[in-house]
Amino acid sequence: MADLTHGLSTAELTELTNRSIAAKETAYCPYSKFRVGCAILCNDGTWITGGNVENASYPVGICAERTALVKAISEGKRGFRALGVATDVKPPSSPCGMCRQFIREFADLNMPIFMYDIDGGYEVMTLGQLLPMSFGPDSLPPPSEMAKLSKE
Amino acid sequence: MADLTHGLSTAELTELTNRSIAAKETAYCPYSKFRVGCAILCNDGTWITGGNVENASYPVGICAERTALVKAISEGKRGFRALGVATDVKPPSSPCGMCRQFIREFADLNMPIFMYDIDGGYEVMTLGQLLPMSFGPDSLPPPSEMAKLSKE
Amino acid sequence: MADLTHGLSTAELTELTNRSIAAKETAYCPYSKFRVGCAILCNDGTWITGGNVENASYPVGICAERTALVKAISEGKRGFRALGVATDVKPPSSPCGMCRQFIREFADLNMPIFMYDIDGGYEVMTLGQLLPMSFGPDSLPPPSEMAKLSKE
Amino acid sequence: MADLTHGLSTAELTELTNRSIAAKETAYCPYSKFRVGCAILCNDGTWITGGNVENASYPVGICAERTALVKAISEGKRGFRALGVATDVKPPSSPCGMCRQFIREFADLNMPIFMYDIDGGYEVMTLGQLLPMSFGPDSLPPPSEMAKLSKE
Ligand SMILES: [Zn+2]
Ligand SMILES: [Zn+2]
Ligand SMILES: [Zn+2]
Ligand SMILES: [Zn+2]
Numbered sequence: 001m002a003d004l005t006h007g008l009s010t011a012e013l014t015e016l017t018n019r020s021i022a023a024k025e026t027a028y029c030p031y032s033k034f035r036v037g038c039a040i041l042c043n044d045g046t047w048i049t050g051g052n053v054e055n056a057s058y059p060v061g062i063c064a065e066r067t068a069l070v071k072a073i074s075e076g077k078r079g080f081r082a083l084g085v086a087t088d089v090k091p092p093s094s095p096c097g098m099c100r101q102f103i104r105e106f107a108d109l110n111m112p113i114f115m116y117d118i119d120g121g122y123e124v125m126t127l128g129q130l131l132p133m134s135f136g137p138d139s140l141p142p143p144s145e146m147a148k149l150s151k152e
Numbered sequence: 153m154a155d156l157t158h159g160l161s162t163a164e165l166t167e168l169t170n171r172s173i174a175a176k177e178t179a180y181c182p183y184s185k186f187r188v189g190c191a192i193l194c195n196d197g198t199w200i201t202g203g204n205v206e207n208a209s210y211p212v213g214i215c216a217e218r219t220a221l222v223k224a225i226s227e228g229k230r231g232f233r234a235l236g237v238a239t240d241v242k243p244p245s246s247p248c249g250m251c252r253q254f255i256r257e258f259a260d261l262n263m264p265i266f267m268y269d270i271d272g273g274y275e276v277m278t279l280g281q282l283l284p285m286s287f288g289p290d291s292l293p294p295p296s297e298m299a300k301l302s303k304e
Numbered sequence: 305m306a307d308l309t310h311g312l313s314t315a316e317l318t319e320l321t322n323r324s325i326a327a328k329e330t331a332y333c334p335y336s337k338f339r340v341g342c343a344i345l346c347n348d349g350t351w352i353t354g355g356n357v358e359n360a361s362y363p364v365g366i367c368a369e370r371t372a373l374v375k376a377i378s379e380g381k382r383g384f385r386a387l388g389v390a391t392d393v394k395p396p397s398s399p400c401g402m403c404r405q406f407i408r409e410f411a412d413l414n415m416p417i418f419m420y421d422i423d424g425g426y427e428v429m430t431l432g433q434l435l436p437m438s439f440g441p442d443s444l445p446p447p448s449e450m451a452k453l454s455k456e
Numbered sequence: 457m458a459d460l461t462h463g464l465s466t467a468e469l470t471e472l473t474n475r476s477i478a479a480k481e482t483a484y485c486p487y488s489k490f491r492v493g494c495a496i497l498c499n500d501g502t503w504i505t506g507g508n509v510e511n512a513s514y515p516v517g518i519c520a521e522r523t524a525l526v527k528a529i530s531e532g533k534r535g536f537r538a539l540g541v542a543t544d545v546k547p548p549s550s551p552c553g554m555c556r557q558f559i560r561e562f563a564d565l566n567m568p569i570f571m572y573d574i575d576g577g578y579e580v581m582t583l584g585q586l587l588p589m590s591f592g593p594d595s596l597p598p599p600s601e602m603a604k605l606s607k608e
Contacts (some may be wrong), residue, residue, distance in 0.1 A: 024606075026226045030289070031336070032362060033602035050226040056292045057400030058336060058362035060253045062218065067226050070219050074178045074202040088605040089597065094589045096361030097557030101212045104553065118605065125589060132586060133550045133579070137182070140208045141545065143447065146489035149544040149574065150480075176454075183488070184514060185450035209552030210488060210514035240453040241445065246437045248513030249408065253401030270453065275437075282436060285398045285429060293393065295599065298337035301392040301422065302328075330530045334593070354530040360596045364557045366522065371530050374523050378482045378506040405516045441486070444512045 006112035006124060008041070008082055013114075016041060019049055020084035020116055027051030027064065036064035036093070037086045040072055043079030048072040065099040073106060080107050086116035092123055100131040109134075158264035158276060160193070160234055165266075168193060171201050172236030172268055179203030179216065188216035188245070189238045192224055195231030200224040217251040225258060232259050238268035244275055252283040261286070310416035310428060312345070312386055317418075320345060323353050324388030324420055331355030331368065340368035340397070341390045344376055347383030352376040369403040377410060384411050390420035396427055404435040413438075462568035462580060464497070464538055469570075472497060475505050476540030476572055483507030483520065492520035492549070493542045496528055499535030504528040521555040529562060536563050542572035548579055556587040565590070 005013050016039055023037030029052050036052040050067030062070075065085055072080070083103065087093040092115035095103070103113075109128030116122045128134075141149070157165050168191055175189030181204055188204040202219030214222075217237055224232070235255065239245040244267035247255070255265075261280030268274045280286075293301070309317050320343055327341030333356050340356040354371030366374075369389055376384070387407065391397040396419035399407070407417075413432030420426045432438075445453070461469050472495055479493030485508055492508040506523030518526075521541055528536070539559065543549040548571035551559070559569075565584030572578045584590075597605070 023226075026228065028225055031292075031599070032596070033599040033606060034596060035602075035606050050222070053222050053225050054362065055254060055257050056289045057253050057287060057367065057402060058358065059365045059367060060250055060257075060400060060402050061363045062214070062222050062254075063361065063363060066214065067222050070202070070205050070214050071223050071226070073180055073205050074175075074219050074223070076178065088602060089595070093595055094591050096364060096591045097553035097555070097560065097587055098212055098361060098364050099553070100556075101209050101553030102207060102214075105207050105212075123589075130588060131553055132588070133581060135209060135550050135552045137208045139545070139549055140183075140488070140490060143487070143489040146491075146544065150489060150491050183447070184444070185447040185454060186444060187450075187454050206514065209519065209554060210510060211517045211519060212552060212554050213515045215513065215515060240450065241443070245443055246439050248439045248516060249401035249403070249405030249435055250513060250516050251401070252404075256401065277437060283401055284434060284436070285427075287398050287400045291393070291397055292336070292338060295335070295337040298339075298392065302337060302339050327530075330532065332529055335596075354526070357526050357529050359558060359561050360593045361557050361591060364554055364561075366518065366526050366558075370518065371526050374506070374509050374518050375527050375530070377484055377509050378479075378523050378527070380482065402516055405513050406511060406518075409511050409516075439513055441512045444487075 006082065012041065016082055016084040016114060017116060017120060019047055020086040021120065023049040023051050023064065024086055028053045030054065031058065035088055038064040038068040039084045040068050041081045042072060042077045043081060048077065063096060063099050065095045066102045069103060069106065080111055082112050082114065084114040084116060088118045090117035090119060092117040094130065103127055104131055104134050104136050158234065164193065168234055168236040168266060169268060169272060171199055172238040173272065175201040175203050175216065176238055180205045182206065183210065187240055190216040190220040191236045192220050193233045194224060194229045195233060200229065215248060215251050217247045218254045221255060221258065232263055234264050234266065236266040236268060240270045242269035242271060244269040246282065255279055256283055256286050256288050310386065316345065320386055320388040320418060321420060321424060323351055324390040325424060327353040327355050327368065328390055332357045334358065335362065339392055342368040342372040343388045344372050345385045346376060346381045347385060352381065367400060367403050369399045370406045373407060373410065384415055386416050386418065388418040388420060392422045394421035394423060396421040398434065407431055408435055408438050408440050462538065468497065472538055472540040472570060473572060473576060475503055476542040477576060479505040479507050479520065480542055484509045486510065487514065491544055494520040494524040495540045496524050497537045498528060498533045499537060504533065519552060519555050521551045522558045525559060525562065536567055538568050538570065540570040540572060544574045546573035546575060548573040550586065559583055560587055560590050560592050
């Protein structure tokens with residue numbers, strides 16, 4: 001039986017690594033010069049990748065993790081086995097809090113997030129470890145129910 | 153010679169309409185129930201589409217226009233002939249200011265934006281009309297230059 | 305009878321100018337070094353100011369205009385006579401699209417926005433001119449209504 | 457010697473609780489109806505509060521925690537002893553990932569975050585517990601350095 005790393009075979013982990021690093025080439029980051037690449041392995045076995053896309057108005061930009069995941073969602077993907085994120089620094093960078101929140105909407109808390117440094121070395125944590133006690137879809141009652149609660 | 157609408161042939165405009173409307177099906181909008189679809193015609197003749205992707209933390213969501221355009225950019229597309237956005241209301245909705253700003257980074261000011269209502273009717277305005285006197289890449293000097301200016 | 309500029313007296317316009325420029329000092333912008341100051345004149349005659357507040361994850365930052373306005377709103381202010389925004393460049397910078405959208409929620413379309421350059425010279429446009437055919441509160445039906453429309 | 461809870465005296469904790477809950481009244485949340493209040497105790501002993509401020513374009517809204525903190529920063533406050541966040545649900549809601557990231561820029565990792573439920577009961581975690589292995593100001597080299605790294 002093959003060795004698994006957070007549910008990934010050696011071949012899958014190698015592919016996650018390579019695709020995450022390669023995705024840095026797709027970054028549009030003229031302001032920070034901080035290239036980020038992201039690769040996602042979907043439950044159906046397909047791969048989706050993306051890079052960060054910045055804006056002259058910094059708050060309008062989109063990080064690599066959200067680029068890749070919004071692509072996946074808009075293409076109908078649901079259920080994800082792993083996410084990888086690669087940068088040009090060492091130690092590796094983690095997803096920012098906004099991206100952790102974006103991922104939370106769609107991934108299980110035990111989905112592994114592999115963070116690659118400039119040499120290809122990595123650290124790995126689950127989504128639940130990176131965003132403990134998270135605010136997710138189940139935390140938000142519908143407006144009709146909230147309207148009642150806030151009036152009590 | 154064929155009639156053109158903002159540079160699009162009749163066949164191209166029909167395809168923009170159909171793809172924008174169809175892209176509503178890819179929306180993930182459990183909070184607003186406000187489906188938005190977007191289609192982009194790239195200079196190379198390819199099409200990219202996307203829907204809005206919401207989040208339990210509302211500010212973390214991504215509108216349809218940004219979904220489609222960030223997909224295009226991360227796939228290496230540069231130069232765009234038209235963008236269409238479709239909703240389920242009438243009169244048609246326009247892109248929000250955040251999306252106009254996101255588009256501004258990558259599109260010419262004369263790129264047409266077609267806004268479709270629930271019946272498929274449309275209004276059209278150029279990016280420059282929707283975001284006059286815009287803040288774009290040329291408005292932002294590099295940090296090294298700004299550091300000098302702010303100290304004067 | 306006194307001369308008015310977009311409804312402001314000479315003294316009010318001078319104060320808007322001075323407060324907008326002074327607010328640049330409150331900016332936290334270690335990444336862009338692009339200082340922005342904003343001042344708002346409320347209908348009740350009070351003034352609110354703010355600067356841009358950046359973040360290591362660029363998309364998480366908040367522009368000066370939103371800093372000032374969110375302060376005003378959370379302090380119960382409603383109704384605004386003018387907004388000023390000052391930067392260290394020339395010609396003056398305009399509010400980004402995201403800020404225009406944020407302002408749209410709370411200001412009349414004819415509210416003037418004064419944009420100051422590094423020398424204190426300005427250009428002025430109304431919100432409606434900066435964000436034509438805007439997507440505002442009236443554009444968004446409640447979720448219960450949207451749920452019906454999207455199923456038809 | 458007085459009992460301390462995460463460095464707060466009983467009187468301070470009571471005040472944090474009361475101010476966080478009272479701040480819910482300042483929320484502008486016509487879309488979610490999900491009122492959130494936030495109070496911050498600054499190192500200088502002053503208090504800053506805020507509520508969530510939503511927008512017809514959901515991603516343009518600002519959460520209560522960011523409202524309060526951006527107010528504090530733009531008023532020159534630096535150094536914070538505690539942050540409280542109150543909602544109308546039970547169990548209590550936590551700050552979303554985007555807010556955790558915004559707080560990260562300005563607060564120590566051991567700053568406590570008190571999360572209040574509708575009955576005033578609370579859970580408390582430090583910023584470092586809510587955003588482990590965070591991406592902060594030290595994680596981001598300046599653009600000039602990144603430009604070199606990405607070319608190697
Ligand atoms: Zn991010
Ligand atoms: Zn938008
Ligand atoms: Zn802005
Ligand atoms: Zn938040």
